[in-house]
Amino acid sequence: MTTIETPSEVDLLIIGAGPTGLFAAYYAGFRELSTAVVDSLPEPGGQVTAMYPEKKIFDVAGFPMVIGRDLVAALVEQADQFKPTYLLGRKAREVSEVDGKFDVALDGGGVVRAGAILITAGMGEFSPRPLPVGEGWLGRGVVHFVPELEVHRGQDVVVVGGGDSAFDWALSLHPIARSVTLVHRRNKFRAFAATVRQVRELGVPIITDAQVVELRGDDDGLREVELSVQADPGPVVLPAQAVVAALGFTADLGPIESWGLSITRRAVEVDTTMRTVRDRIYAAGDIAHYEGKVKLIATGFGEAATAVNNIAVALNPDAHLFPGHSSDVS
16 A cells, blocks of 8 residues: 655546545555545544444355455455555545646645545544543543454443344454443444344343443443333343444535535435536545435445446547456456
8 A cells, every 4th residue: 555745647546545435545546646535533444444444244145254354455455456545544625626636625624636536435534422421531431442352252242222233242242251241322223134133042131221321430441331121110230341332423414515525415416327416526425426326335236337337438538438347457
């Protein structure tokens, strides 16, 4: 993986180094486009690396199951054969058009000049929703994500939430932790029914209609969690050395909102070529919106290929939209 300190001029600037952006970097190289990838995070992989590196992913074609960090590593290796340039730990701020190209200003100084831009920034800048009673405990027992499962080996873990992330963490931690209990404020879940069923079949206790009302511990860390449970007249106290607050997160598109694009539901409107309302600015992955969109990693991969092929033609009208199959290349 090639990183640089000073920006350069490229055919294509990809904004976002998540799975969609990494696959776009590979495909841009396949189309013989010079490419740079900018991301505010210090490592490639986007939300997968930052939030779910240990998560088991089951809906990527060709992989019955793949761990998040392994998927990212494979995508980086795939793209590296064309040597894209990475500008990590940098944010794209302003975009201006100069001499038929885009000048993209980065925070900390510097400008990247690009013939086209592909936005693959996922949900933009994201912040986890805090546990209401968790103030002062973050990093001392309360976490929002689990970058390394082994950290919680032998612990009593309480997972708070009712979405896919909460149930995924419960599944992943079950064979590692001494105990796992899932707590949710309602008796209905946003998670996939199949995942909920898996957690129940493992015998993981699920406490519903419950709120975490107090965390207790000492200088050595968290010791126990007190719950208020609708069906129980008294407090319920659970042993816990860790609480995973999987309560979702808020997302902000940041400077992208000022780039003159059409924004709907915190996503960028695109057409069937993945082009935005501005020529030579495209979007793919979770940040792209069109009717019938399904937000999956697999969807992002297809959108990346569609976008890059159309960008190749936008930059060179003599180029073919369909370049042939990669398997045809010796």
